[in-house]
Amino acid sequence: MxxxxxxxxxxxxxxxxxxxxxxxxxxxxxxxxxxxxxxxxxxxxxxxxxxxxxxxxxxxxxxxxxxxxxxxxxxxxxxxxxxxxxxxxxxxxxxxxxxxxxxxxxxxxxxxxxxxxxxxxxxxxxxxxxxxxxxxxxxxxxxxxxxxxxxxxxxxxxxxxxxxxxxxxxxxxxxxxASAIQVYYNRTLLSRIGTTVPKTFADFEAALAKAKSAGITPISMGNLEQVGITGPLFATMDALGRQSRISDFVYSQNAVKVADTGFPQAGAAMKQWADKDYFTKDFSAVPGQDAAQAFVDGKALFRFDYSGSLPLKKGQSTNFGSFLMPRADGGHAVATASSAxxxxxxxxxxxxxxxxxxxxxxxxxxxxxxxxxxxxxxxxxxxKPAGDDPLFADDVDAAAQLSANDASVPYLDWATPTLLTTIQTQMQDMLAGKVAPDAVVQSAQADYDKFQKTLGK
Missing domain, CATH: 3.40.190.10 (Periplasmic binding protein-like II)
Structure with a gap:
């Protein structure tokens, strides 16, 4: 993997x-x-x-x-x-x-x-x-x-x-x-809260609320290394923004600003999830691999992660599935993805x-x-997928969707050499209540504008 x-x-x-x-x-x-x-x-x-x-x-x-x-x-x-x-x-x-x-x-x-x-x-x-x-x-x-x-x-x-x-x-x-940001889920826990794989963004948020009410951690996340935030952030942007706008921002086309990409809406959604305790408790102090292992051990309903990155042992995958984050407007899913x-x-x-x-x-x-x-x-x-592994069958289906629908979105941080660090630090502070969501957007745009000047634009 x-x-x-x-x-x-x-x-x-x-x-x-x-x-x-x-x-x-x-x-x-x-x-x-x-x-x-x-x-x-x-x-x-x-x-x-x-x-x-x-x-x-x-x-x-x-x-x-x-x-x-x-x-x-x-x-x-x-x-x-x-x-x-x-x-x-x-x-x-x-x-x-x-x-x-x-x-x-x-x-x-x-x-x-x-x-x-x-x-x-x-x-x-x-x-x-x-x-x-x-x-x-x-x-x-x-x-x-x-x-x-x-x-x-x-x-x-x-x-x-x-x-x-x-x-x-x-x-x-x-x-x-392929390497794509996907949403992994625990089949047993999804059944326990009486719901099915989300088909819309509203379905996804409803499942988060049901999991919390049932005493289940809705989203497994560890951000000690300040890496865990980007998976859910980019996937949520893909659900709430537009593929063309995200791509144009990354590629410096058509004067698109970061505020036009779904970035503000995704950040606001994650702030709401954090305020509702939907993430792993004290996630900012939890190593990413510990959070991944906790998910595999059945301690959370969902986990945002990259293709093939779960620390699964042989035979463990049968209780897990994956899907691309569904869009809020009901259109076909797009995903932050590239080749491996x-x-x-x-x-x-x-x-x-x-x-x-x-x-x-x-x-x-x-x-x-x-x-x-x-x-x-x-x-x-x-x-054809190898064997009868249901999790891998989901992965193959997701890859087929990306190719058939031309639905890949570039990683937002490709836009500048330093944007990833800016996003990670600002998002961490925002989720902790130290800065306002608007400040995160402004910092990301300032990083972008500074780099554009170095290119003579």
């Missing part, structure tokens, strides 16, 4: 990237804009048989569990299909990769494929630095614009100068595994055609089925 990988991804502060000089630095002798433009020039080869013998080096952060099994199985399947191409993997923990990636890409012999994070935390600065390759030629040749939902492909697009996200050229590609990792090609790669061939394979239906066979949430293809 993807245990804590996405949580750590959200928690990673991107200032080390800026400190490394990537907002202005680039490969010697070129500007980031020139490198990005020239990388897209010339024909590309998509037939591996015409690539000759090639060895490509892949850097990832899959160090154990189903993550490691999936990537190893994908590499093995790719090498079996294309025996002239060898994939040489190396892996590091998530935090270590994010710290090392800028320098690795600027070295004389960087990996061919790297797991650049979405947003300004990583990919945007790497594009500005001219350190990752423009993939427009491959996107066109492989048909990524039709193969990937637009809301997923957009997460990998930047203008050639790296100043505009969510539009322009393609600098990365998803893999056929995102790959980009080094600007210095000697084998970009082979690297792109592997990335296309890792985003294909065979890789999605490998994910399902390992009971990890697939993406980008319709697959």
């Amino acid at each position: 993807v245990t804590l990988r996405r949580t750590r991804r959200l928690a990673a502060v991107a200032m080390p990237l800026a400190a490394a000089g990537l907002l202005t630095a680039c490969v010697p002798g070129t500007s980031g804009k020139e490198m990005a433009q020239t990388a897209a020039a010339g024909p590309v080869v998509t037939d591996p048989a015409k690539m000759g013998q090639a060895r490509i080096r892949l850097l990832d952060y899959f160090t154990g569990g189903a993550d490691l099994t999936w990537i190893n199985d994908v590499v093995a399947a790719f090498e079996k299909k294309y025996p002239n191409i060898t994939v040489e993997r190396s892996s590091m923990p998530w935090d270590d990769v994010m710290k090392a990636l800028p320098l690795r890409l600027r070295s004389a012999n960087p990996p061919d494929i790297v797991p650049a994070n979405n947003g300004w935390q990583s990919l945007g600065t790497l594009v500005q630095g001219g350190l990752v390759r423009n993939l427009d030629g491959y996107a066109s040749a492989y048909g990524w614009s039709t193969k990937f939902p637009a809301s997923i492909l957009r997460q990998h697009q930047f203008s050639a100068d790296g100043r505009q996200m969510g539009t322009g050229s393609v600098f990365g590609a998803p893999v056929a595994r 990792t995102n790959f980009s090609i080094s600007a210095k790669s000697a084998h970009p055609d082979a690297a792109a061939a592997f990335m296309n394979f890792a985003a294909g239906p065979e890789a999605a089925q490998i994910a399902a066979d390992n009971t990890t949430m697939p993406l980008l293809a319709t697959v």
Whole structure:
């Protein structure tokens, strides 16, 4: 499973990237804009048989569990299909990769494929630095614009100068595994309060009230590390805001402000839940993993978490289910989601055609089925769930909804390198009654405006 990988991804502060000089630095002798433009020039080869013998080096952060099994199985399947191409993997923990990636890409012999994070935390600065390759030629040749939902492909697009996200050229590609913020529920406790899986936001809030009345903790949350707040906040935004507005804010389009995204309404809803004691008691002092374990132990009705992140032991999943947070207006659910990792090609790669061939394979239906066979949430293809695990069946259904409805929403914190920290600290203070909800919105907008000035906007 993807245990804590996405949580750590959200928690990673991107200032080390800026400190490394990537907002202005680039490969010697070129500007980031020139490198990005020239990388897209010339024909590309998509037939591996015409690539000759090639060895490509892949850097990832899959160090154990189903993550490691999936990537190893994908590499093995790719090498079996294309025996002239060898994939040489190396892996590091998530935090270590994010710290090392800028320098690795600027070295004389960087990996061919790297797991650049979405947003300004990583990919945007790497594009500005001219350190990752423009993939427009491959996107066109492989048909990524039709193969990937637009809301997923957009997460990998930047203008050639790296100043505009969510539009322009393609600098990365998803893999056929999803990572989404979902609502997990305890089947026994849901039955005990006499209700069913919520179909509307009003149904969800009604279930919270029933659970509290029955002496059951409605929502399991631990926020000691100041990470636990973002899951419920973003999912509630998805229910109360509009997909287009959230996306436009993150991508700096159409002059959308944070107040237009559903952020104020989501913050207000969470404040009401906190005032009604719907969250784990003393949640601000509870470690996130302790709250997750308490949920698995049957001590709460709901938990907001990332795909595959529950600390379940074999056989425990049968008493749990998951769903995407239902919208207040009754429309199809949208969810803050992306692929479980995102790959980009080094600007210095000697084998970009082979690297792109592997990335296309890792985003294909065979890789999605490998994910399902390992009971990890697939993406980008319709697959059959492995076995008869009802929780995993829910995950597969959620992934299918995201693809069919093009319903992914970018993570709000991608909008600036520091917005995550601003949101976490301000939301914590707001839930504790130390600042007003309006102050949280104002702080988030101020963070956004400050970063826009650094981009010359």
